[in-house]
Amino acid sequence: MTAKTHRSRTKHTTTPTRALLSATLASLFLFSLVLALAGAHPHSVQAADKAEASAATASGWDRQAAERYLDSREVWWQSWDRTQKDHGTYCISCHTQMPFGLAQPVLRRELGQSAPTDAEHAMLASIEKRVRMWKEVEPFYLDAKYGPGKEIESRNAESVLNAIILSSYDYRRGFMSESTQIAFDNAWALQSKDGPIAGAWVWQNFHYTPWESPESEYHGAALFAVAAGRAPGRVASEKLSVFLNGKNGVRYSDDPKIAANLKLLKGYLSSHYEAQPLLNKIIAVWADVYLPGVITPDQKSALLEDLYRLQREDGGWSLANLGKWERVDNTPLETRSDGYATGLVVLVLEQLEEAAEKHRDIPQVTRGLAWLSANQDKTTGAWPAWSLNKNRDPKSNVGQFMSDAATSYAVLALSESHPRR
Secondary structure, eight states, rough: OOOHHHHHHHHHHHHHHHHHHHHHHHHHHHHHHHHHHHHHOHHHHHHHHHHHHHHHHTTTHHHHHHHHHHHHHHHHHHOOGGGEEEEGOOOOOOTTHHHHHHHHHHHHHTOOSSSOHHHHHHHHHHHHHHHTTTTTTTTOHHHHOOOOOOOOOHHHHHHHHHHHHHHHHHHHTSOOOOHHHHHHHHHHHSSSSSSTTEEEEEEEESSSTTTTTOOOTHHHHHHHHHHHHHHHHOOOOOHHHHHTTTTOBBBGGGGGGHHHHHHHHHHHHHTGGGGSOOHHEEEEEEEEHSSTSSSSSHHHHHHHHHHHHOOOOOSSSOOGSOOOOTTTTTTOOOOOOHHHHHHHHHHHHHHHHHTOOOOOOOOOHHHHHHHHHHHTTTTTTOOOOOOSOOOOOSSSTTHHHHHHHHHHHHHHHHHHHHOOO
């Protein structure tokens, strides 16, 4: 091999290496230049990431503590002897499980968790089992034990709660499962078709406000309207549903098979709206986000004026101000701001803004979020709320029912402040 040939081969061998080295140096130079122009440094970027993480923690609420609280309450509920029902299932509740079913999919998203907790899985398994065995399982409350009419009341209420909980998971996934479809079918079959409550459901009434009392009939119907209005549609193939993941634009409320049911439901909510306590009106305006026409623009404006007026100096709202309540033990109501009222009000105000695509900073929402951030019990993970029925020990299992709902709605409101669905 001649020296000339060797030099030639050396030239062709080393040129790509030199080019790669030059490109690498150029990339590093450009990266350094960008950092310099931005006033940043690699260590500054890392510091910014740490600062952002610290800010998320300092924002005021502890997501892991909230999950521990809600999950522990679900574990307790499933172990309580009073909740045990036939076929190895257990009762679902308006105060603990229904809000848990709304909040838990959101909370797991906040924590980056894909799989349900054991307690969450057990809850869903029990609900789905009862949904699929609907004609075989017994009502939660039997007439022989609890008095005439309780079988119908509990059956109606359960059908609504089943659909609300299951569709909450489908809403986050973007497609409707077969079990949810059956749950909706079970509920629509029990919907009152005529009479003074046509469009609603005969509701469970043990004179416990706000979930098992005369006004609960409207409350349950309005929550069901939210569920039906935002639920994704079910397409022919389950696999196709998973693939589309909500991108097909099919909505359950567009199904012509339920058009008559929805008309009755909206008619009931509209015609009974003015007689409702503010708590129920808040749910109605939430339903109107997904099923427009439930209330009028004037009614919405009047409700917002009332809610802004009732916001307390500390930024929160109190359940005591959202209705005319009287405790059965004649003790005075707790009038402090609570997580249930504040979480629900802030959540619905956020939903209204999102629906209107305004994305404004509403002072009332900002102050409400600040109250929620500042008032979580970091030890238990819960937000405070107090019974409207009795002066209960808030540390007792039954006394925590209101905190169960408060914590779920607080989680929803705080998560909605930066939606990532």
